[in-house]
Amino acid sequence: MPELPEVETIRRQLDAKLKGQTIKSVQILKTGRETPHGQAFAKAITGKRIKMIDRRAKLIVWKFTDGSGITTHLKLTGTLILVEKNYKPTKHDRMIFQIGPHHLVWADVRQFGRMSYLSHEALEKKLSEFGPEPLELKPAQIADLFKRPVTRNVKSALFDQTTLAGVGNIYADESLFRAKIKPTRRLGSLTAENRLRLAKAIQQVLKEAIKLRGTSAQDYVDAYGQEGKFEKFLRVYGRKGLPCKVCGTPIVRTVVAQRGTHYCPNCQK
Ligand SMILES: [Zn+2]
Structure with a gap:
């Protein structure tokens, strides 16, 4: 999507x-x-x-x-x-x-x-029903959105549109990889440094993807019918079993909150 x-x-x-x-x-x-x-x-x-x-x-x-x-x-x-x-x-x-x-x-x-x-x-x-836009906030403001509820896992929080607007499955997985945070982590277990790293990773990955006109993992094409160019820069999404681009460990696909979720079991803690 x-x-x-x-x-x-x-x-x-x-x-x-x-x-x-x-x-x-x-x-x-x-x-x-x-x-x-x-x-x-x-x-x-x-x-x-x-x-x-x-x-x-x-x-x-x-x-x-x-x-x-x-x-x-x-x-x-x-x-x-x-x-x-x-x-x-x-x-x-x-x-x-x-x-x-x-x-x-x-x-x-x-x-x-x-x-x-x-x-x-x-x-x-x-x-007004959506949460804030991630590219209109400062990293510290985004970090604050991931303080609670403490029992919620970070992947669910990331694609909840009332917490933060616009992030879905692909960019949730990619942000968590860059932030070195495992998708199943509870919000309550994240340190202030974890949250800030996640906030910066979200902004970075979204900006890079916009620059390359998005990801054509499924059917997406832009308004000129052209595919986006970000797909080859994906580090975990859609890479089940392939070596992590950082450490070589095979990328794992699991299901978190009913969504296919990709992560590196070595890099993400
Ligand atoms: Zn890795």
Whole structure:
């Protein structure tokens, strides 16, 4: 599932093209994952002018000049891709937007993604449900988020979107590896130094991944249909049985909080 670096990559690419443009038409090819349903969605947003394409946690947020907006959650297989005018729809496409001179396709093979049109008030409320953005805090502030609850394991805390926004499975595993912390550690067992190391690792890994336009471990592609380049820099995620890039010990995959979790049993304590 796209996490902060992937969603941020798409956001930047879309914002560069769509900011200031007006939605001219919305063609709904497959209905059911939008709110309001069907043509009511198209009607609600046609004619709206885009103030900016923003991001909150893993949501792409279309902010309109009248204060209303759309939240898009791509989920497992969703894509938003800028296409040419003469684009021929494929079977997984859900919607085609004409926005100013641009054409944007929302496609989704598994169809878990969501697109919601919200009033200004509803949008503000939705965006306030998440924890802070990791790249907007100082490391010491992030470190404080991982003090409690003391019995919770650090991996669960990392991908809880109400604790910290935007980190999912890939970047949780990568941050913990860099911080040399085992994913099953209880928050109460972390020292102040552990927490600070984790905070710095989170920021570092997210920044590096954004620079390389994210990780294409599964279906993710950016708004130009290009894969991200961070995959080959992953140190633990998806590397079960392969040698640790630091010490050579085979990387272990286990399940923590129902998520596949990768770590080095030697480097991470
Ligand atoms: Zn190692």
